[in-house]
Amino acid sequence: GAGVSQSPSNKVTEKGKDVELRCDPISGHTALYWYRQSLGQGLEFLIYFQGNSAPDKSGLPSDRFSAERTGGSVSTLTIQRTQQEDSAVYLCASSIPGLDYNEQFFGPGTRLTVL
Amino acid sequence: AQSVTQPDIHITVSEGASLELRCNYSYGATPYLFWYVQSPGQGLQLLLKYFSGDTLVQGIKGFEAEFKRSQSSFNLRKPSVHWSDAAEYFCAVGIKAAGNKLTFGGGTRVLVKP
Numbered sequence: 347g348a349g350v351s352q353s354p355s356n357k358v359t360e361k362g363k364d365v366e367l368r369c370d371p372i373s374g375h376t377a378l379y380w381y382r383q384s385l386g387q388g389l390e391f392l393i394y395f396q397g398n399s400a401p402d403k404s405g406l407p408s409d410r411f412s413a414e415r416t417g418g419s420v421s422t423l424t425i426q427r428t429q430q431e432d433s434a435v436y437l438c439a440s441s442i443p444g445l446d447y448n449e450q451f452f453g454p455g456t457r458l459t460v461l
Numbered sequence: 462a463q464s465v466t467q468p469d470i471h472i473t474v475s476e477g478a479s480l481e482l483r484c485n486y487s488y489g490a491t492p493y494l495f496w497y498v499q500s501p502g503q504g505l506q507l508l509l510k511y512f513s514g515d516t517l518v519q520g521i522k523g524f525e526a527e528f529k530r531s532q533s534s535f536n537l538r539k540p541s542v543h544w545s546d547a548a549e550y551f552c553a554v555g556i557k558a559a560g561n562k563l564t565f566g567g568g569t570r571v572l573v574k575p
Contacts, residue, residue, distance in 0.1 A: 379562060389551060389565035402560045443561065450563065452505040
C-alpha cells in the first residue's frame with residue numbers, strides 16, 4: 347500500500363510568512379509524529395498524535411508552531427511568522443501503537459527554506 | 462531524559478570492507494533501540510530494531526546490531542560494505558512511556574570508496 351506522504355516536498359518562503367506542511371499517514375495508522383531535521387540540531391521530535399489528540403507537544407520549539415490532526419488521518423503542521431532558524435526538513439511518521447513498540451514509517455519530508 | 466550519542470560523525474570505508482557504527486544511549490531502563498538509514502534526498506528507513514531477547518539482531522541489507530547492556534551500546538555492523546551503503550545512519554531510542562517518540566543520535570555519514 348501507499349506509504350506516508352508529505353506535501354509540499356519543498357517550500358521556500360520569506361521571513362515572517364506563515365506556512366502549512368501536510369502529512370498523510372498510512373491508512374489505519376492511529377499514531378502520527380512530526381520531527382524536524384536541521385543542520386544545527388539534528389533530528390528532533392516535535393509532536394505526537396494519537397488519533398486527533400496530541401498527548402505530547404513537548405518538542406514544539408515555540409508558540410509559533412502548532413499542529414492539528416483531523417479525522418484521525420491527515421495532519422497539518424503550521425509555522426507562523428517564519429524565521430530563518432525554522433529552515434529544516436520536516437519529517438512525518440506514522441505507526442500503529444500496540445502492546446509492543448511498533449515501527450514508525452517515515453515520509454520523505456518537506457524541505458522548508460526561509461529567506 | 463534519554464539521550465543517544467553517535468561518536469563518529471563521518472566514516473570512510475572501502476567497498477568490501479567491514480563497517481561498524483557506534484551508538485551509546487543514556488536511559489534508566491532498557492529502551493527500544495533502532496537503527497535507521499537515510500540515503501541522499503530520501504526519508505528514513507528502518508534497518509533493524511531491538512526490544513528484548515537475543516541481543517544480536519539481524520536487519521535488512523545485511524546489517525546486524527548487538528545490544529550490550531553493560532556498555533549501554535547498540536553498535537551496527539556489516540561484514541562487507543557495498544557502494545550503495547553510502548548514506549547517513551541514525552541510532553534512535555524509543556520510550557514506550559513517552560508515546561514511543563524517538564530520540565535520535567546525531568548521525569554518522571558513511572562514505573564508501575571504490
